[in-house]
Amino acid sequence: MAKEFTIVYQVDSLNKNQKAVAYCNFEDDKEKIKKYLSKAERQFGEIDSNIIKYISKQKINLHLLDGLSNDSVKELSKYLYHYVYAVCLDNNGNEEVLFISAFKDKAIKHKNTIKNSKIRINDREYNNPNYYVKELRLII
Numbered sequence: 001m002a003k004e005f006t007i008v009y010q011v012d013s014l015n016k017n018q019k020a021v022a023y024c025n026f027e028d029d030k031e032k033i034k035k036y037l038s039k040a041e042r043q044f045g046e047i048d049s050n051i052i053k054y055i056s057k058q059k060i061n062l063h064l065l066d067g068l069s070n071d072s073v074k075e076l077s078k079y080l081y082h083y084v085y086a087v088c089l090d091n092n093g094n095e096e097v098l099f100i101s102a103f104k105d106k107a108i109k110h111k112n113t114i115k116n117s118k119i120r121i122n123d124r125e126y127n128n129p130n131y132y133v134k135e136l137r138l139i140i
Contacts, residue, residue: 005023005059005062005084006058006060007022007060007136008020008022008139009054009055009056011054013052014051016093019095020097020136021137023084023138024056037054082138083135084100084102084136084138085101085134085135085136086134086135087100087107088132088134090131090132098114099111108133116128116130117131
């Protein structure tokens with residue numbers, strides 16, 4: 001079972017790179033979205049706000065535990081997860097979040113099930129450095 005959240009990206013306007021920095025429970029109200037994005041700007045304290053912008057463009061489900069009933073998900077969703085673990089893909093400086101989980105081991109297991117997360121060199125298997133797990137902070 002899962003609950004839907006929005007990923008907040010930090011975009012560098014000089015080189016157009018983006019990276020995931022936080023997640024939040026956005027609603028479709030534009031004023032609340034602006035409020036959350038300004039909170040992100042204050043929390044991450046960038047030097048020049050003309051260079052660094054914060055955007056929200058991706059909604060993703062937070063996977064709690066497999067096999068939970070809807071009632072259990074509602075009960076667990078009452079509690080805040082201040083940090084979650086995201087499986088990310090790096091596409092030449094542009095980060096894309098593929099999966100988020102409240103538990104690090106579940107995120108690592110999901111990363112290992114992705115087909116391209118392993119590369120084969122000389123009959124040995126290695127982790128692909130473009131796939132990784134990182135921690136995202138909650139914006140309240």
